[in-house]
Amino acid sequence: MRLSTLILTAGLLTGLATPAARAQTFTDPGSYNNFIVNEQRTMLRKNLRYISKAAHSDNEKKVEARRLDVVKQNEVSLKALAKLPAFEGDKDFKENATEAFYQMLKVYSVDYKQIDMLAATRTATVENMERYFQLQEVADAKLKMVNDSVNAAQNRFARRHGMTLSKSAEDDKLEQYLVQVNEVNAYQHQVFLAQFRIEKPSARLTDAISAQDAAAFEAARAALQTDARTALAALATIPAFRSKDGQYRDAARNLVKFYDGMCADQFVKMTDLLTRKDKLTAADVKLFNGLINQYNTQNQKLVAAYNQAGNNFQAAYVPVFND
Incomplete structure (x- = not known):
């Protein structure tokens, strides 16, 4: 898509x-x-x-x-x-x-x-x-x-x-x-714009992890949480497509909800660990790496599900036109 x-x-x-x-x-x-x-x-x-x-x-x-x-x-x-x-x-x-x-x-x-x-x-x-x-x-x-x-x-x-x-x-x-194109167009714009709000702050958060910059990571985490909650509020107002197909919307919501949850818990822990990066114990390092692995695994799974839902949505409702 x-x-x-x-x-x-x-x-x-x-x-x-x-x-x-x-x-x-x-x-x-x-x-x-x-x-x-x-x-x-x-x-x-x-x-x-x-x-x-x-x-x-x-x-x-x-x-x-x-x-x-x-x-x-x-x-x-x-x-x-x-x-x-x-x-x-x-x-x-x-x-x-x-x-x-x-x-x-x-x-x-x-x-x-x-x-x-x-x-x-x-x-x-x-x-x-x-x-x-x-x-x-x-x-x-x-x-x-x-x-x-x-x-x-x-x-x-x-x-x-x-x-x-x-x-x-x-x-x-x-x-x-x-008529079908108009209908799909309007619906997809709503879902996509809501989900897209988390793209930039999540990218900044990833950059901060790579740089091991605690201040940048915390700023990105706070911005991401704000945008995730704004996105969730927007997605909550979007009904299932034609009152029956909610897969694309739900996939977007699952992805955004995951980020909101990470910002409220795991990313807070990571901010603390990054702040103490020069004094980490072996247990701290293990926890930090475990949090990153958890994020990567779930993020990849949910992003793939969201992209597939978008592809399925277009394939189902916007057939290829060949004259």
């Missing part, structure tokens, strides 16, 4: 029109509608390929390549719409679709590029990780806004030209994928 869970979303723009039987030319409102819809559907497939790669791959170059593929397709679709005349003087649908593609191009050229660039530094601080997720949410909100405007314009077009709109089986599948 990627640390960020990086699952980006964009709305399904339109449905497929089913007008009365007429010759399929651009003098027919149905074929005109379907021309725009086909451009949107092609664009959406590219978008979903990017979402899927971002969700399931740690290879930033491959994720970037998928983003650029979306940008290229967007440029192609904008050129196609530029050549499309208004239907019988009715500019509304075309203009809204064109604006939607233009705004989507801006999101993928600027917003998502910024997100992918931030990926390299997202783990530096909790604030960076929060900013990373916030940028995704802002980009998604922009895409939803243009999605809604195009849907409204298409419905107006259909009413004016006596059309009945429906969705194809493929459109339903694509839309369901997006």
Whole structure:
């Protein structure tokens, strides 16, 4: 599982029109509608390929390549719409679709590029990780806004030209994928951000052990305990996913709870031993090494369980998209 869970979303723009039987030319409102819809559907497939790669791959170059593929397709679709005349003087649908593609191009050229660039530094601080997720949410909100405007314009077009709109089986599948991605995205961000709070202070604590620096170790222990308890409070408010699957949340909680417990007991003992490091008895050394072994064994076990739970969660609820 990627640390960020990086699952980006964009709305399904339109449905497929089913007008009365007429010759399929651009003098027919149905074929005109379907021309725009086909451009949107092609664009959406590219978008979903990017979402899927971002969700399931740690290879930033491959994720970037998928983003650029979306940008290229967007440029192609904008050129196609530029050549499309208004239907019988009715500019509304075309203009809204064109604006939607233009705004989507801006999101993928600027917003998502910024997100992918931030990926390299997202783990530096909790604030960076929060900013990373916030940028995704802002980009998604922009895409939803243009999605809604195009849907409204298409419905107006259909009413004016006596059309009945429906969705194809493929459109339903694509839309369901997006809904699922949104749901998983929101849930994983909550769990991950809570657990991520312990990452930096726990790293500082490990560094202090290596340096045998009692003051640094105690400062890291106190910070870690504060962050662990903040994380536990946040995790306590997160329900099981879809009210039934709590494995990912519980794995995060188990890991954080372990750190909280160590900070309250074993790490306190280690602070004392580090403070007296030049006067340790053989029994003290044995105790210190035993505490470290206990920490390493349990930490490795719980981290592995947390990572596996995250992988299982994504595998279960975000299938790989191959168009």
